[in-house]
Amino acid sequence: MDDARLPSTPIRRVVIAGGGTAGWMAAAALARTLGRVLDITLVESEQIGTVGVGEATIPPLRTFHRLLGIGEQDYLAATQGTIKLGISFENWRAQGHRYIHSFGSSGRDHWSAGFQHFWLRGRQEGLAGDYADYCIELQAAHQDRFSHLPDYHVNYAYHMDAALYARFLRALAQRHGCRRVEGKIAEVETDPGSGCIGALKLESGDVLEGDFFIDCTGFRALLIGQALGVGFSDWSQWLLNDRALAAQTTAVRDAVPYTRAIAGTAGWQWRIPLQHRVGNGIVYSSRFMDDDQAREAFLSSLEGEVIRAPWPVRFRPGQRQRCWEKNCVALGLAGSFIEPLESTTIHLIQRGIVRLLQSFPGVLSQAAIDDYNAQLDAELQHVRDFVVLHYHATERRDSPYWEEVASMRLQHRIDLFRETGLVFHQPGELFAENSWVQVMMGQGIVPARHHPAAAVLGRGDLQRFLGDARRQVLETVARMPAHMDYLRRYAPAP
Ligand code: FAD
Structure with missing residues (x-):
């Protein structure tokens, strides 16, 4: 028009x-x-x-609140909110396996190569710990800790x-x-x-x-x-799931500072811990699980007392x-x-x-309308690809659902990373290189070789570089109190 x-x-x-x-x-x-x-x-x-x-939200919501002049303490108290440092992916790579995709960055990058290359060489030479040991937000989530710090900008979002x-x-x-x-x-x-x-x-x-x-x-x-x-x-x-059930339960323990995403036989469940209750849900594919099976699987996994009974949501993935x-x-x-x-x-x-x-x-x-639509399309498709990665990179083949999702396409980005440790990333994409690396590593995709820049450091320098990075993470996280201890003081519910 x-x-x-x-x-x-x-x-x-x-x-x-x-x-x-x-x-x-x-x-x-x-x-x-x-x-x-x-x-x-x-x-x-x-x-x-x-x-x-x-x-559950992601960190840019904090910027939105700043633009609107919303104070963080007021917001957290009004919404019974908690802190979210990332997502714990459970049973995704394989049953019993767990990793956290956090909002933090791992280690320090060199301008020519991301930290994963230095870590990879360190690992090949027996000098590096787990990839998760090098990220402050990830370790804080693991240890259930949080606070604002004067000398480090913790990257976090909220549950509300x-x-x-x-x-x-x-x-x-x-x-x-x-x-x-x-x-x-x-x-x-x-x-x-x-x-x-x-x-x-x-x-x-x-x-x-x-x-x-x-x-x-x-x-x-x-x-x-x-x-x-x-x-x-x-x-x-690309995305098989088309149904969900949601329910609210009382909390049986203090809220942890991360969302839980727990894979099941034909979908996955979420746990979103708030100050006063827990939000729960199951997302599944009606082609692989009927509503009764989903309800049964969901109800049998809930903890605490149900304060809002399960309600169904039907959806179709996609965009206008x-x-x-x-x-x-x-x-x-x-x-x-x-x-x-x-x-x-x-x-x-x-x-x-x-x-x-x-x-x-x-x-x-019309020019402004077309520009808006083009920008939003690019953003949506990037988010879709990042979500698809979680399915595509799984090793699970234990049900027809997992066999089907494993055959979905996202091969270019995964092959590039597996072969070279590089991440195909375009400017302005929401999920930065660090997120792709944390999820791919978490799902067990380890690059075959590192960038040559990681070979420039002598063995002693590399050991010191990795050791310092790890120590800094441990020392920083040790300064943080337990998440809920901090929150009860910082933004007590009214
Ligand atoms: P709705 O909440 O459905 O609101 C629609 C509004 O339109 C209501 O006020 C309704 O009354 C009104 N309305 C409709 N028809 C009429 C009518 N005829 N007359 C007058 N009013 C009308 N997003 C996240 O960022 N994080 C998450 O963790 C997350 N989890 C989700 C889990 C599930 C299972 C689903 C389905 C979505 C999830 N989302 C999540 C998405 C999130 O819920 C929505 O983006 C968000 O709630 C916005 O919904 P909405 O306002 O578009 O629609």
């Missing part, structure tokens, strides 16, 4: 459809930054409710209660002028000329007119999918062919979904919001 068919009226009235995590993140960010020049309305339906999951987070953001958005409407959208009115959305008609008969609409209606995708007819690219050839179409942007589940193995959906919401704010149209421009 060219600009000529897009309306040239200035954008003043923004209507956000849906008040889950996506809706309230968008409302808070827009109201905080552009609330003085825009008229922002959010409509949500308590009767429909939210998906009720999405409680999604319902409390939406409430917290709602208060912020309303403080900055966002109007909230309770009601069910019955109809989306489009303009026959431009095809743009003009208004949302509620069941109550109320009409919400707008110049720009943000579709945060979850999997329903009422605006972008149903009204504007933007298709969905299905990724189930265009997340921005005409005068509507889709955020959250309305736009895309990649299973939550690396907790990336909230991050993708954040990226969508930041990009939208950066290119926020005074008037609609």
Whole structure:
């Protein structure tokens, strides 16, 4: 579509459809930054409710909070949040095996070669410990410790209660002028000329007119999918899982500072420890496990008392062919979904919001729309590939599910690493070289040879280099208290 068919009226009235995590993140960010020049309305339906999951995050959320002026202590206390230093992958490489993909970097890189090359040579010469010994965040997670440090920036994210987070953001958005409407959208009115959305008609008969609409209606995708007819690219050839069950339980021990992702026979389970409870879920493929089997496997593995009984979620992995179409942007589940193995959906919401704010149209421009869609596509596909890596690199073949996932394609990146220790990485990709290395090493892919730069050091220098790196990790982690001891002092729940 060219600009000529897009309306040239200035954008003043923004209507956000849906008040889950996506809706309230968008409302808070827009109201905080552009609330003085825009008229922002959010409509949500308590009767429909939210998906009720999405409680593990990755570190860039801290930047989002800084942009919004959200204090960390207030946020953690309001959402009963805990610290997340990474994810513990259990039974992924093989049954009984465990590794942590942390948010930290391992060792120190040389400009010409990553730390893994020095470690590899050290290992070949019997000088190196486990690869996991060289990362502060990873060791802190292992030892269940956390604190902020004056001389080292610990890289971390959060676990949080999604319902409390939406409430917290709602208060912020309303403080900055966002109007909230309770009601069910019955109809989306489009303009026959431009095809743009003009208004949302509620069941109550109320009409919400707008110049720009943000579709945060979850999997329903009422605006972008149903009204504007933007298709969905299905990724189930790469990602087999299509169902989940979620439940909440009481905590039986202090929260650990990492998410647990535990592989099963036809999928995996998550454990997200909060201050006041644990979020649990099972993600599985309906082709390999029926709902009764999934429920039984899930219930029998739960610890603590069930405080919210299991509820089902059905999904299709993939993305909207265009997340921005005409005068509507889709955020959250309305736009895309990649299973939550690396907790990336909230991050993708954040990226969508930041990009939208950066290119926020005074008037609609097709060039800006195309640019937004192209950038978001690249980001989504990178995240998809990183999630696929966890399946592709597994040694498990103990069920039809694992046999099938092992045949999925991601060979280029894996071969490159296996043969050379190099990581194919493009600028701007969310998961940096360090993440690919931690996951590939964790899944048992060890490069055949190291970069020649690692051979330049004499044996004694290499031993000192590796020894210093390891000592620094141990000394730094030893200065951190137990995670929950720190959190109870730092951000006690109200
Ligand atoms: P929803 O929460 O479904 O909200 C939709 C909103 O639209 C609701 O307010 C609803 O009332 C409203 N609505 C719908 N229809 C109407 C209508 N007709 N009228 C009025 N209002 C309407 N992400 C992570 O980052 N980390 C995780 O650990 C993680 N785990 C997940 C686990 C599972 C099993 C799933 C499925 C997702 C997970 N996600 C995770 C993704 C995360 O849950 C979502 O990205 C996030 O909750 C955003 O959801 P949403 O706001 O798009 O949709």
